[in-house]
Amino acid sequence: MPYFDAASTAPLHPVARQALLSALDDGWADPARLYREGRRARVLLDAAREAAAEAVGCRPDELSFTPSGTHAVHSAVAGALAGRRRTGRHLVTSAVEHSCVLHAAETHRAAGGTVTEVGVDRAGRVTAEAYRAALRPDTALACLQSANHEVGTTQPVEEVAADCARAGVPLLVDAAQSLGWGAVDGGWSLLASSAHKWGGPPGVGLLVVRKGVRFAPQGPSDERERGRAPGFENLPAIVAAAASLRAVRAEAAAERARLSALVDRIRERVPMLLDDVEVVGDPVRRLPHLVTFSCLYVDGEALLGELDRLGFAVSSGSSCTSSTLTPSHVLRAMGVLSEGNVRVSLPRGTTEGDVEEFLRVLPEVVTRVRGSLDVPAAPVREEPTLDEAGLVVDALGRRCPIPVIELAKVIGDVPVGATVTVLSDDEAARLDIPAWCGMRGQEYVGEREAARGVAYVVRRLS
Amino acid sequence: MPYFDAASTAPLHPVARQALLSALDDGWADPARLYREGRRARVLLDAAREAAAEAVGCRPDELSFTPSGTHAVHSAVAGALAGRRRTGRHLVTSAVEHSCVLHAAETHRAAGGTVTEVGVDRAGRVTAEAYRAALRPDTALACLQSANHEVGTTQPVEEVAADCARAGVPLLVDAAQSLGWGAVDGGWSLLASSAHKWGGPPGVGLLVVRKGVRFAPQGPSDERERGRAPGFENLPAIVAAAASLRAVRAEAAAERARLSALVDRIRERVPMLLDDVEVVGDPVRRLPHLVTFSCLYVDGEALLGELDRLGFAVSSGSSCTSSTLTPSHVLRAMGVLSEGNVRVSLPRGTTEGDVEEFLRVLPEVVTRVRGSLDVPAAPVREEPTLDEAGLVVDALGRRCPIPVIELAKVIGDVPVGATVTVLSDDEAARLDIPAWCGMRGQEYVGEREAARGVAYVVRRLS
Numbered sequence: 001m002p003y004f005d006a007a008s009t010a011p012l013h014p015v016a017r018q019a020l021l022s023a024l025d026d027g028w029a030d031p032a033r034l035y036r037e038g039r040r041a042r043v044l045l046d047a048a049r050e051a052a053a054e055a056v057g058c059r060p061d062e063l064s065f066t067p068s069g070t071h072a073v074h075s076a077v078a079g080a081l082a083g084r085r086r087t088g089r090h091l092v093t094s095a096v097e098h099s100c101v102l103h104a105a106e107t108h109r110a111a112g113g114t115v116t117e118v119g120v121d122r123a124g125r126v127t128a129e130a131y132r133a134a135l136r137p138d139t140a141l142a143c144l145q146s147a148n149h150e151v152g153t154t155q156p157v158e159e160v161a162a163d164c165a166r167a168g169v170p171l172l173v174d175a176a177q178s179l180g181w182g183a184v185d186g187g188w189s190l191l192a193s194s195a196h197k198w199g200g201p202p203g204v205g206l207l208v209v210r211k212g213v214r215f216a217p218q219g220p221s222d223e224r225e226r227g228r229a230p231g232f233e234n235l236p237a238i239v240a241a242a243a244s245l246r247a248v249r250a251e252a253a254a255e256r257a258r259l260s261a262l263v264d265r266i267r268e269r270v271p272m273l274l275d276d277v278e279v280v281g282d283p284v285r286r287l288p289h290l291v292t293f294s295c296l297y298v299d300g301e302a303l304l305g306e307l308d309r310l311g312f313a314v315s316s317g318s319s320c321t322s323s324t325l326t327p328s329h330v331l332r333a334m335g336v337l338s339e340g341n342v343r344v345s346l347p348r349g350t351t352e353g354d355v356e357e358f359l360r361v362l363p364e365v366v367t368r369v370r371g372s373l374d375v376p377a378a379p380v381r382e383e384p385t386l387d388e389a390g391l392v393v394d395a396l397g398r399r400c401p402i403p404v405i406e407l408a409k410v411i412g413d414v415p416v417g418a419t420v421t422v423l424s425d426d427e428a429a430r431l432d433i434p435a436w437c438g439m440r441g442q443e444y445v446g447e448r449e450a451a452r453g454v455a456y457v458v459r460r461l462s
Numbered sequence: 463m464p465y466f467d468a469a470s471t472a473p474l475h476p477v478a479r480q481a482l483l484s485a486l487d488d489g490w491a492d493p494a495r496l497y498r499e500g501r502r503a504r505v506l507l508d509a510a511r512e513a514a515a516e517a518v519g520c521r522p523d524e525l526s527f528t529p530s531g532t533h534a535v536h537s538a539v540a541g542a543l544a545g546r547r548r549t550g551r552h553l554v555t556s557a558v559e560h561s562c563v564l565h566a567a568e569t570h571r572a573a574g575g576t577v578t579e580v581g582v583d584r585a586g587r588v589t590a591e592a593y594r595a596a597l598r599p600d601t602a603l604a605c606l607q608s609a610n611h612e613v614g615t616t617q618p619v620e621e622v623a624a625d626c627a628r629a630g631v632p633l634l635v636d637a638a639q640s641l642g643w644g645a646v647d648g649g650w651s652l653l654a655s656s657a658h659k660w661g662g663p664p665g666v667g668l669l670v671v672r673k674g675v676r677f678a679p680q681g682p683s684d685e686r687e688r689g690r691a692p693g694f695e696n697l698p699a700i701v702a703a704a705a706s707l708r709a710v711r712a713e714a715a716a717e718r719a720r721l722s723a724l725v726d727r728i729r730e731r732v733p734m735l736l737d738d739v740e741v742v743g744d745p746v747r748r749l750p751h752l753v754t755f756s757c758l759y760v761d762g763e764a765l766l767g768e769l770d771r772l773g774f775a776v777s778s779g780s781s782c783t784s785s786t787l788t789p790s791h792v793l794r795a796m797g798v799l800s801e802g803n804v805r806v807s808l809p810r811g812t813t814e815g816d817v818e819e820f821l822r823v824l825p826e827v828v829t830r831v832r833g834s835l836d837v838p839a840a841p842v843r844e845e846p847t848l849d850e851a852g853l854v855v856d857a858l859g860r861r862c863p864i865p866v867i868e869l870a871k872v873i874g875d876v877p878v879g880a881t882v883t884v885l886s887d888d889e890a891a892r893l894d895i896p897a898w899c900g901m902r903g904q905e906y907v908g909e910r911e912a913a914r915g916v917a918y919v920v921r922r923l924s
Contacts, residue, residue: 001498003491003499005491005492005495005497008491008492008495009490009491009492009694011490012486012490017486020486021483024474024479024482024663028471028473028474028664029465029467029470029471029775030467030470030471033467033470033775033777034763034766034767034770035467035766035769035770035774035775035776036463036770036773036775037465037775038775067529067530067533067665067693067696068529068692068693068694068696069693069694070684070692070693070694071529071692071693074681074682074692077682078681099684100682100684100692100693103682103683103684103692104682106682107681107682194694196694201486201696201698202490202694202695202696202697202698202699203529203665203696203699205693219536219540219569219681220536220539220562220565220566220568220569221565222532222561222562222565230530230532230533230536230562230565231529231530231531231532231533231562231667232471232530232531232532232656232658232664233664234529234530234663234664234665234696234699235664236663236664237664237665237696237699301496304496304497305496307497308496308497308498311498312497313491313495313497313498313499313500314497315495
């Protein structure tokens with residue numbers, strides 16, 4: 001059954017499984033001990049570090065193993081900010097970083113630091129110019145992902161790293177999504193990654209700090225991993241992580257070509273198979289294996305449930321599939337539709353047949369989900385207290401994608417040139433109503449606070 | 463070949479290995495996802511939590527899995543201190559906690575907090591009275607291990623927990639060494655433990671926070687593990703950790719009786735087999751599987767090396783086996799001899815034959831190591847500038863166990879009632895010269911700064 005959520009976690013690579021098993025036998029002892037079992041563990045740890053460093057393109061003594069990619073990012077941000085405390089307390093990130101970067105930024109802000117989030121274009125990409133403009137004399141650290149985890153867009157890391165180097169600001173690259181595909185080029189200062197994204201086991205992250213980068217690890221530490229990752233090393237998993245990184249790199253060129261062609265097929269075919277769909281993310285500057293699209297008038301959770309029933313595991317940045325009821329911060333930063341959002345990320349070995357089957361069932365599934373959403377019409381009334389004359393759709397208390405569906409239902413009743421106002425207290429409406437206008441060629445006038453919820457005003461142009 | 467260092471890390475339990483393998487197949491997906499693979503992972507995670515909570519004696523929603531026991535302790539200390547910030551910033555620990563507790567205390571002190579270390583008796587045990595006396599109105603948190611990792615002595619946790627409860631102070635119990643043997647009794651508030659100590663895989667710790675305990679997790683967090691352990695769950699290892707905890711508990715009563723008898727045998731026989739040896743730690747209130755002794759005039763690293771050559775893996779708290787050149791803080795706090803220190807901790811399944819073989823080779827090995835240390839005598843001179851008349855042994859620049867050996871060489875030349883002074887810049891001398899006096903029935907007069915190093919003054923009594 002096709003698993004299409006490799007960007008959440010990749011299935012364990014066979015090489016990782018084999019290495020894990022053999023390291024459970026040979027690498028279970030404490031590598032800090034001097035007896036034979038400890039020395040054997042130390043040899044395995046050193047070899048894993050050499051292999052990982054070679055794949056990253058750094059010196060082994062620049063690389064520490066951490067308990068996860070999230071830990072690596074949290075430690076990197078805290079340590080680099082503390083190391084440059086004298087320079088200032090300004091942190092730069094992109095608006096589309098993984099949540100672990102944004103959580104670290106939030107902690108920094110709560111502790112009195114300042115944060116600039118560099119915006120992205122509709123493809124989810126920062127420009128080097130915008131990033132450069134965010135750097136200040138008091139910037140202690142800049143963070144940029146190598147590639148986005150939700151839409152696959154790659155970032156101009158090499159150019160941004162050069163700008164940061166000129167400004168004397170260290171750049172931390174979150175390479176979680178891309179390290180299995182290749183080393184990160186350019187003069188970055190710190191790098192974090194996560195083994196379970198490249199087919200390694202969970203429980204292993206990488207933290208790389210280039211020589212000469214000011215770095216002051218925060219919190220209690222011990223003698224392990226150069227004082228940058230306290231606690232007993234998870235050695236069998238580390239050995240497996242390094243082995244699988246080598247293995248996926250060996251296969252990377254072939255898989256890149258193969259999966260990229262399959263993703264191209266999805267990118268081309270989905271808009272032909274479905275009405276009212278938007279494929280998001282950069283079509284060229286992207287990860288080989290990842291594509292994301294959003295479907296108007298579709299409840300994301302229902303869509304994922306239907307696909308799951310048919311054996312397809314995908315994920316979604318729609319608000320309706322998360323517990324927080326807010327759409328993904330990535331889609332929000334891009335300003336694209338979030339409703340009915342589907343992320344397809346193909347693991348190694350995905351076949352053409354799997355993708356064809358997905359494309360075969362997708363239209364039926366979307367049609368079925370859209371059909372089930374043909375809900376009774378919301379109250380529509382004239383609203384004299386609002387500035388705009390015209391229709392008001394009361395979608396209060398109704399969740400994505402209902403507000404947009406209600407808007408679509410009444411737009412035909414609005415005279416060309418007149419406005420319709422949608423009242424909604426659903427956070428997704430802020431993103432999806434403007435996106436709908438863009439897709440439908442209508443004018444999005446704006447929003448303002450209403451007595452309850454927010455009033456979104458749309459002018460019919462055609 | 464006998465591995466006698468279970469207190470560092472226990473060999474993987476066969477049940478853990480089996481559970482790990484099967485969870486690699488069934489529990490590799492993200493338990494936060496709603497598709498089938500994710501739901502299956504969630505079921506495994508919930509079941510592991512139930513099993514671990516049952517073994518701890520807590521509610522499943524009080525227990526979070528962390529990446530290590532060290533992480534659990536660091537998070538517990540930071541979160542509990544922050545949660546009670548309004549009460550004060552005073553932290554109480556015992557002097558013989560695991561270094562990860564002391565590192566957390568050090569971080570707290572560096573951030574402006576205060577720390578009281580409660581001393582121990584010569585067996586390494588705190589008294590409930592001394593612990594109670596350390597509690598203050600501004601005490602935010604108290605920490606006490608269930609059993610000591612270096613000498614095996616169990617602590618009066620139940621009594622201390624009751625005293626803490628009366629004082630309104632939460633008690634954090636580090637149960638890393640004991641949880642495999644049984645639940646920690648008493649009204650503790652927080653508990654930390656580590657799976658690789660009970661035969662689980664590395665990469666898994668437990669953090670338990672009782673309902674109603676004020677707790678504010680520090681640093682960036684995410685939605686995983688109730689916000690107390692950020693990062694992708696190490697699910698296969700978690701499943702294996704819970705399975706092996708159940709398994710070792712099922713075997714605990716039988717192994718406890720068996721290993722305890724083997725340890726008793728070592729405790730009794732070592733002083734009969736060897737001269738000038740001190741078995742340390744409480745002979746009764748102790749872990750079943752652990753015994754520690756120290757040998758006068760023995761270089762600990764040489765001793766471990768010889769034992770390793772014969773196939774015995776043990777560890778040591780001697781300064782001469784560590785990179786820091788200071789004796790273990792535990793032996794220091796107990797005031798016992800640190801030189802020639804050997805910790806024997808038996809893993810499950812250790813046979814009588816293994817122990818007998820160890821006892822057979824130990825005397826030869828110690829004799830050989832003592833023989834190799836018959837070094838040329840240090841300069842001995844009359845020292846008119848010191849207050850005491852008498853011999854001065856210059857052991858400057860010479861490491862443990864040489865200063866004590868030099869002292870032993872000259873004591874026969876000192877008239878009864880007169881003193882001898884040892885000049886030493888080795889940190890271990892501070893512990894080992896008084897310990898030698900205790901073992902030899904001589905009087906330790908005291909120490910004071912010398913022009914170089916420290917002058918240790920000993921009076922010959924017999």
